[in-house]
Amino acid sequence: MIQFLKIILLGILYIVISPLLVAILALAMVYGLFVFVFLLFKSVFLFFTGRTIFSDYPEDVAAKKILGQIKEGNAPASTGTPQ
Amino acid sequence: MRWLITLSEKEQRMLIILFILLVAVLALVGLIGVGVRKIMAFQARKVDEGMSYLVTTKVIKDERHFRYVARKKNYRLVFAQYFFPLVILGLDVLFLYLYIAISGNQAIIQEMFSHDARGVGTLFFVFDWANIPTATFFGLVLPSDWPPLLNAPHFVLAAWPNYIFVTLASVSAVWLMVATQAFIARSWRIYKKSRTIFIKSLDAINTLDNINK
Numbered sequence: 001m002i003q004f005l006k007i008i009l010l011g012i013l014y015i016v017i018s019p020l021l022v023a024i025l026a027l028a029m030v031y032g033l034f035v036f037v038f039l040l041f042k043s044v045f046l047f048f049t050g051r052t053i054f055s056d057y058p059e060d061v062a063a064k065k066i067l068g069q070i071k072e073g074n075a076p077a078s079t080g081t082p083q
Numbered sequence: 084m085r086w087l088i089t090l091s092e093k094e095q096r097m098l099i100i101l102f103i104l105l106v107a108v109l110a111l112v113g114l115i116g117v118g119v120r121k122i123m124a125f126q127a128r129k130v131d132e133g134m135s136y137l138v139t140t141k142v143i144k145d146e147r148h149f150r151y152v153a154r155k156k157n158y159r160l161v162f163a164q165y166f167f168p169l170v171i172l173g174l175d176v177l178f179l180y181l182y183i184a185i186s187g188n189q190a191i192i193q194e195m196f197s198h199d200a201r202g203v204g205t206l207f208f209v210f211d212w213a214n215i216p217t218a219t220f221f222g223l224v225l226p227s228d229w230p231p232l233l234n235a236p237h238f239v240l241a242a243w244p245n246y247i248f249v250t251l252a253s254v255s256a257v258w259l260m261v262a263t264q265a266f267i268a269r270s271w272r273i274y275k276k277s278r279t280i281f282i283k284s285l286d287a288i289n290t291l292d293n294i295n296k
Contacts, residue, residue: 011111015109028266032161032263036162054159059137
């Protein structure tokens with residue numbers, strides 16, 4: 001019963017703030033479209049320089065290097081070819 | 084309670100039905116809201132996928148750097164998720180433009196949502212809401228019955244360009260809205276996490292532990 005009342009109260013809250021939610025969604029969509037257009041031009045430019053916008057950032061490269069080192073450190077030592 | 088007694092049987096029944104309807108609508112809106120929040124929590128997990136290993140390897144050490152990299156990754160996801168709906172929308176507009184260019188019939192745009200010509204309204208029940216029957220209830224003019232039916236769903240072959248255009252436009256609009264919702268969810272998670280994961284708290288420090296060692 002309390003759960004049901006909570007859902008009803010949430011319903012009232014969402015109806016009251018729905019204009020604000022719609023405004024946020026619309027603003028985010030406009031902002032997202034600007035981001036899309038900007039990245040579209042950037043991706044076209046990068047395409048002709050032989051690169052892509054989906055390549056790793058320097059931070060990703062550094063993190064992958066560290067993870068690789070950790071994996072190598074944890075790997076069991078090679079015993080060489082069996083005699 | 085006295086005023087309730089003065090109500091007729093019909094009015095009491097109407098009052099109960101209105102109350103039940105109101106509760107049902109509020110519960111439905113509440114449930115939809117809970118559902119949307121759960122979906123947004125799921126969509127925000129993309130931030131964790133892209134950022135967790137950068138934090139655990141300590142490549143990112145402060146709040147500003149975290150937000151900078153997370154924002155760039157978020158924008159890339161926006162680009163990827165907006166791409167297909169915008170391509171569909173572009174092709175859709177191109178389709179209608181070509182149809183008008185070939186047929187020379189511009190009136191199809193004005194008829195897009197109509198129910199009596201070549202619009203998508205022909206596929207739906209259309210009610211005459213402007214002439215809805217009303218009854219006076221406690222001085223309030225309230226709807227007392229369904230409005231007259233203007234259109235029952237029927238297929239009009241000549242309306243096929245509008246059927247295709249509106250269907251594809253609706254699909255891409257919903258797709259864009261879901262992508263935008265995911266964008267908001269990720270942005271909020273980036274903001275929230277950047278405020279908490281680099282926090283220097285004295286709560287976790289117990290100096291006695293060091294003395295006892």
